[in-house]
Amino acid sequence: MKKLAVFGLFLIILSFLYSCQTEAPTNIILIYLDDVGYGDVSITGATGYSTPNIDKMAAHGMFFSHYYAPQAVCSASRAGMLTGCYPNRIGFSGALDHLAKRGISDEEETIADVLKKKGYATAAFGKWHLGHYKQFLPLQHGFDEYFGIPYSNDMWPNHPTNKNYYPPLPLIEGNEIVETDPDQSLFTTEFTERALAFIEKNKENPFFVYLAHPMAHVPLFVSEKFKGKSEQGLYGDVMMEIDWSVGQIIKKLEELNLDENTLLIFTSDNGPWINYGNHAGSTGGLREGKGTSFEGGQRVPCLMMWKGVIPEGQVCNKLISGIDLLPTIAEIAGAPLPDKRIDGVNMLPLLKGRDADPPRKSFYYYYRRNNLEAVQDGQWKLVFDHPGRTYEGFQPGADGMPGPVNEGFLFKGGLYDLRRDPGERYDVSESHPEIVEKLEKLADETREDLGDDLTENPGKNRRESGRIEN
Secondary structure, eight states, rough: HHHHHHHHHHHHHHHHHHHHHHOOOOOOEEEEEEEEOOTTTTTGGGOSSSSSSHHHHHSEEEEETTOOOOOSHHEEEEEEHHHOGGGGGGGGGGOOOOOOOOOOTSOOHHHHHHTTTOEEEEEEEEEEOOOSSGSSSEEEEGOOOOEEEETTTTTTTOOOOSSSOOOOEEEEEEEEEEEOOOOOGGGHHHHHHHHHHHHHHHSOOOEEEEEOTTTEEEEEEEOOOTTSSSSHHHHHHHHHHHHHHHHHHHHHHHHHTTTEEEEEEEESSSSGGGGGGGGSSOOOOSSSOOOSSSHHHHHEEEEOTTTTTTTTTTESOOOOEEGGGHHHHHHHOOOOOOOOOOOOOOOOHHHHOOOOOOOOEEEEETTTEEEEEEEEOOSSSEEEEEEEEEOTTTTTOOBBBOOOOEEEEOOOOOEEEEOOTTTTOOOOOOOOOOOHHHHHHHHHHHHHHHOOOTTTTTSSSSSEEOOOOO
């Protein structure tokens, strides 16, 4: 009898070890929107349209209420997210256009590069914006497949205020231009269908899909199936089609029984371009918008769903940023981190719903070439005196035409309690000098590391972006 018990225990241990060895790798799908603000989904107050599939992610996953884009502008935000670095660490700022002779360096590793080490199939569909020359395109940076546009969809001859400044917008397959000035009303559907086909093709293999929708960046386009469907005009129609896209991805995962070993991430590159009025999104009451270091520029919706791992219907109020995605995904995949210094931290304990000490202790708001404009620690945010963009005091544009903004407004710094004042309306620096001193110390440390043009500190640990020879 004793021998039988021992043998039975041996079988149990053997079965456990076998299950550990044969556990399927976790697939990763990252849906990255453009210029979609904190208030643009149903769960954060969107009106005039609904986002039931995004709501489903919240109901069956986790909503991160304090997620910050790496920077408040397209190229920098994407560079930071894909490399796990503050954009200025790797030489990125602003939004690259057709004249830019720089892009992501060959020396940097992307999420795709990291996952390739573990045998993942990788694909990018949609907007890239890390350089349009061949050496900067996705196939040279860890992706097996690419179909999309190299920069923003308004960088084309029909730009509303710079008519004929830009060349025809290229649509690229792999490394080759396959069409110019394509029908943008097909973008959301086409890029979604490419993602679905890639998932189907790689259902037996671990995969990473980076679905970077060009919408809801202006100019807005929507397919016939959603045209005129919302009560919020064209912007609402576009958001309804994006929600449809999310639903198609979820449906495909369920059909293929992949939902239990797939992490689905949904977020945006920065806040809304407010001066476009009814063609812009909503900050949900946060201050300012795209192109600013106030909350409306960088705090954006983020949802994650991973059946059986992420607790259902949870809200995480801990500080998290797009630069944390790479180390978190690397941990999930069991992949080594890049050999160069990164700034992201592993957020997997938060995804699993653990009431643990928050992995991220601070976040730095950089903008322009290398201006440190603010720092926060999860509750308190210290804003420094800086020149910047403001939308306040101007009438927004409408129907695709922008209204005016002040790009050189001189902001006076202040301390804001984000727990009580997420709209950053009340400077409480005089009441909390000890908090100001604490955050100033954090700022001084990062100025030594990453530099700060506002204080004329070059920083010690910045790297160059990639460049082409003239």
